[in-house]
Amino acid sequence: MQQHPFVAILTRLGTFVLVMIALSIMIFVLARVVPGDPARMALGPAATPEQVNVLRSQMGLDQPLAMQYLDYVDKALRGDLGMSLVSQRPVTTDLAQTVPATLELVLVSVIFMFAVAIPLGVLIAHYRDRAVDHIGRLLSLTGVTIPSFLFAITLQLLAARYLTNWPIIGRLDHGLNWSGGPTGLLLIDGLLTGRPDVSLNALQHLILPAFALSMAGIGQITRITRSAMIENQRKDHVLTLKSFGVPERVIIFSYLLKLSSIAPLTIMGLEFASLIGNAFVIEMIFAWGGFASYGLNAVLQKDLNAVTAVVLVAGLFFIVANLIVDVLVTIIDPRLRRKEAR
């Protein structure tokens, strides 16, 4: 029985809600069984036991765990993720400031991945077992294998040596006199507010970290695209086209490419978790100041509310990405669009 694609996506959505609930319970419990006392951490060693106790009850830490969790969910659904102990501001405010930076970085990386990996995969599949194929496969294997921090530092090193004026840290030059825009995505804000120089400068800053972040995905997607292209070449309808004398170019671009982009898209969705993970490293190296840097700092400072929020937002990133992938795959694959059961 095949479901209507709309129903299938709704089912997936239901699964994702359950996953979010399980994830939130897991991180919540984990964050509450910390050996160190968060109230003590927040106040510092000079605080008296009474002060610590007052803060503990203010934070609800003296309540049973289940009550704390329900309380947290109740507030979270109303847009209150608690106060950050370190920044002394609501966590949502911190997130609103840092998430756009990471979102911009991740989106540009994903564009890089597909822009580089799909053509490369098609190319080396076309020249299968020839020199181009061997070099391409070695490069993509290296992409999968290289630690992202090593690749990022190497890029910085090369830029520092050979592109002396190219920015290697931060999101913008300091002298730009930029006061922020509506979306927080600099590429778009610059254009919206009539400051193309800001967009251009942001783009320059973006290229290196986005490339570093996309490297693992480029390697993975190139490999998958290559094997999908090779496998689909053996399909009956492709052989039929070939025997009718349809030019190779038409076969590749009108028939094979669409069919072969399903596997890489699906993998992309799953890769998203490690993409977010790698963003922690890349943001640190490029002093990006995004959500991942915020998360790293929160973990180091044992800032409970911030850590919980960061894990949940990371999970949300993954889930939204996979929903988008599901929709895209449904659009691309006509077999999934057919309503009747087969």
Next chain:
Amino acid sequence: MADLKMLDASDRELSSPYMMWYRFSRNSSAVIGTLILLSVVIFAVFAPYLTPFPKHVGAVVDFRARHMAPDWIHWFGTDKAGRDIFSRTVFGLRISLLLVIGVLGISVPVGTVLGLIAGYFGGWSERLISGLTNVMLAMPPLVMALAVSNLLEPNLMNAMIAITLLWWTWHARLIYAVSKSIASEDYIEAARLAGAGPIHILFREILPNCIPVLSVKTTLDAAFVILFGATLSFLGFGVKPPIPDLGSMVADGRQFIPDYWWEVLCPGAALLYTTLGFNLLGDGLRDMFDVES
């Protein structure tokens, strides 16, 4: 009948040690991967005898020799304390391999047994495994490991615990899928009718069929575990100095780029060499066993 005949002739020949060796030796990525890994293991095991300055693994300081570029005495140069980077890198490989053994030594058996059980018996164990892996999938592993290892105490042991906690679910998921597809085969039913108990069926009938998938997955995973551990220690959640670890060596050297590039690139290259070895071997095994990824 036809099935039986095929089993008799080709399959047995294909799985004979000689055939396996032949297919292995014809597979260049498996051979290169194995050679790389052999060299890594030899260097790691015999590190004290194969390195020029084994004492530099500890808290040695020699300021006259600091930040020296690679030459014939210091193949990888020296670091900010004048220690030989080649010696430290080789000892760092030990930590990486230890991490692999620790993490996979626990998560592979645990994941395999749970996956077998879930695949063969189904029911609540099936729901538990698929539910857990769905949650784990949505969780960036690095974020999870950071959270776990820091909530405890940031060191190698806790990093290992954190990675292990995450890793077994992947093996469970994989073995679950394989064993579920095998559980309905006729020969399993035959074994059951012949009076074989669940233990015999799980470990003598189903498990051997999982070996190809398991060996490919474990080999590729070794590379991921090394990368993962190096990333954790790069971020400062690894072993404590002065013990050399590839990730923290790269992090230390990062302060001195671009001038003293070897302090980053040499330990980094060793890391890449090792993970490349595991990946080549894994790719080769996959071709040999003809396993889908």
